[in-house]
Amino acid sequence: MAKSKFEYVKQFETEDKLLPNCWIVVRIDGKGFHRFAETHNYIKPNDERALDLMSKSAETVMEEFKDIVISYGQSDEYSFVFRKATNAYNRRASKLATNVVSLFASSFVFNWPRYFGTTMMQYPPAFDSRTVLYPSDKNLRDYLSWRQADCHINNLYNTCFWKLIQEKNLTPAQSQERLKGTMSSDKNELLFKEFEINYNNLPALHRKGTILVRTPKTSMENGDLDLSLQLQHTGSARGQRSRSTLSNKRSSRPNIERLHVDIIGEQFWSDYPDILNPK
Amino acid sequence: MAKSKFEYVKQFETEDKLLPNCWIVVRIDGKGFHRFAETHNYIKPNDERALDLMSKSAETVMEEFKDIVISYGQSDEYSFVFRKATNAYNRRASKLATNVVSLFASSFVFNWPRYFGTTMMQYPPAFDSRTVLYPSDKNLRDYLSWRQADCHINNLYNTCFWKLIQEKNLTPAQSQERLKGTMSSDKNELLFKEFEINYNNLPALHRKGTILVRTPKTSMENGDLDLSLQLQHTGSARGQRSRSTLSNKRSSRPNIERLHVDIIGEQFWSDYPDILNPK
């Protein structure tokens, strides 16, 4: 059983070390989640159980990979940003992409009952994953802005699409036809005139997606006091935390915060300067 | 909310199409499974529940990816071989590696209760995954031989190591010391003299690992009759199926067969000519 004569096959493995001094984004995407959502009767257009489960899984990833400085999720996708100087897995692209995605997937199944209760999972889902490098802070912010703009555009469309079906009894085809060629302003007006909905009053979770950041240590030590103080800054990003974050802060994993705020403008980045300049 | 001005960030994604006309191997490995095994009280040196769960998860992957022609598993690793001409995911390395590993991981958690019963999973596990290309049939066979030789070497060592601990009350350090520098023949002799064990009589599952192949369609249609006929070929690879395969054949997923046979020699490859020459 000469092992050595087969060992040469290791030489066929390739190195895939990522360029140093670049932000590393690992983005995971649900595979065939249209079908998965239907099978499991996801509520349309936004199933908060599913969104919470996604964020819970993302938090598991962040707890494992300490070099992730911010994560952003919407729908069935999540992006994880590793700090520029990370040496996790020696910056090997496949190691990063596969460890993140498999932990996310196993966590998604592991935590399913907590969010879906008696709704049994019918089959295990798959996710794909990729690494992308961004050399500058601006590139990284533009990447995150791209994902959040995508969240907004999809949510505005989906909100209209499902309102027309659920409340006006249109078929999916009719609803699609009705929305064809409409601009954002048209959709806002449609929601307001036909459904008396002010889009901007819809839950920030749906409109902005979810941002996961690490809570500074000092904030953790101050506990509830610090929390109440922060809530007074209603004009700032920190004030718009979702309820799940608040309770999370008191739990055994207090160091990751869920936000549903704008990350395209400047405010967020001045509120959280450590993200782009991690110590 | 100008989406377009951010879209340029897509250009930072890289193409990673794999060379055509090569065997694509996707190998997944458990991350930190030493700790995972301890936490969940895996039986040593081989926990058949865990091995069966690994193979069950691998079967889920093979059911999803029809271009996988053979899989090989041992311990906490599994290798999936895509046929040379596959165009799955347009041969993109990251797509293949991440979809396979995330489906494996979510299936592992999904099927856990079936194999571990009331032993609750304590935390979701991660796996890493990589793609490796093998240009020739010989290279591919040598790769599989490498993994099976590895299985043998580890199992022989582990069998001795745990026997010394479990039956001679050595500490792990003492057991390790006892085995230091021994050859295969020394370990075989140790097992025989001190434990009256003929290594070759130990379960093939432990010594050979698990091979998953697709059962030809005709065999499926013939059902039990064909099965009994095959079992008469005791000298051939087909005769050494594990029990889990037999029951599997009658289930709703009859087309994947579990084998625990030698794949280093010629016999297996003449028994299964379609693997290297898929239609």
Add this chain to the structure above:
Amino acid sequence: MAKSKFEYVKQFETEDKLLPNCWIVVRIDGKGFHRFAETHNYIKPNDERALDLMSKSAETVMEEFKDIVISYGQSDEYSFVFRKATNAYNRRASKLATNVVSLFASSFVFNWPRYFGTTMMQYPPAFDSRTVLYPSDKNLRDYLSWRQADCHINNLYNTCFWKLIQEKNLTPAQSQERLKGTMSSDKNELLFKEFEINYNNLPALHRKGTILVRTPKTSMENGDLDLSLQLQHTGSARGQRSRSTLSNKRSSRPNIERLHVDIIGEQFWSDYPDILNPK
């Protein structure tokens, strides 16, 4: 002058080792040779001085890189085939591509006067270069067939194109218009009817391009005797060497042979079995 604090920049270099057990083709192409040919009054459609200079430069490359087993050139391009097992430059793609192309380019300039005499080179030319991997012998032969088929197609077209200009006084635009949409058979007929040219009687150098192979050592030792014997095999590939090869054989670099024969069919490969199976 602390050198060390800058040395970290070396880590930004990437590894580009090519997959083992594949044929490595390095193909070089003249950059902007339309203009280069015009500037230096290349004879149309085939300038034999230029073709000979290309082959001379390719021979210099083959003398330097002993693992090149065959080269093929036509027009302003040349392909160099490294044997599958080569370990030249540790199979690093950029090393192979750049060393080959720079030696080719410097040799092209170095040997220019020998072929162009008093026609001075007006400016130094550039070439690009790439590496391509071919896993199987069939893939490699198909690659070489692709280039020779390209040679044929271009030469047939160019022969017609320039005949119409040079002997029928058409403008380039008129000539192009005349040939638009014609099939190979149309062009053969055109040459025969209007110019009494049997395309197949045109020089093999123009129709087949140039193949460079290494002459077996035994043939070298036998010298002229062996040569005359070979010339009797007029039906075989070996019989169709160009004159430049014959004289070359007696020179100080007797081991590279220039051929202008078909490499798409089987004959060539049975005449030169060592190319695909180098010792």
Add this chain to the structure above:
Amino acid sequence: MAKSKFEYVKQFETEDKLLPNCWIVVRIDGKGFHRFAETHNYIKPNDERALDLMSKSAETVMEEFKDIVISYGQSDEYSFVFRKATNAYNRRASKLATNVVSLFASSFVFNWPRYFGTTMMQYPPAFDSRTVLYPSDKNLRDYLSWRQADCHINNLYNTCFWKLIQEKNLTPAQSQERLKGTMSSDKNELLFKEFEINYNNLPALHRKGTILVRTPKTSMENGDLDLSLQLQHTGSARGQRSRSTLSNKRSSRPNIERLHVDIIGEQFWSDYPDILNPK
């Protein structure tokens, strides 16, 4: 002669597009120039004909590739820096590396007689070439500092090494032994005490290597007047141009300037702000 059935081989070519928004450095290195220098009797430790020919070849490259913003050369190597936003060859690594190196090599041979006169080139030289990406301005400056520090270290060593041989009649082995383990300060002292040489007074070309930058357009239009004005800034980087640059400025290619100045400190970069921020 069905071309199409072979065309599939094009699919084996790989894409190698470089990450956007990074500085692209193409560094070329002479292959086996120890032997080339000996064959052509290069003057030791610095042959100014050879250094000038290298810079002349580098200028040819810069004239062809307008997106090169700065080049740095020493000994038998040259680095070319493409601006971050360049789209030359669609940022394909192999295209950039091979076009640059082949043009450099052919230019080196083409211009040889201008610098070496009646010393005939004995054989055509090869160069290798690689692309390296640097995400930040600091990384790029550190890269250039690395090369210039290397120039200094080598030149200090070589100056001592050859002085000991040429003036003290040491053998190469003795000279090497004499310098073993010495620090920079030791070598400076050696030169001063034994040869009355103040290292800092040696030609800047030898100590600093050669920097090629593009002269601003306005400077070109002002011609000699502007030139004389610049020479008064003797404290600044611009004042230390080599003679070859001065004459060059009046020639037909007035837009590339040769400098032999420090590029590790801040002065150079404030003198040439356009390099890091090209318009």
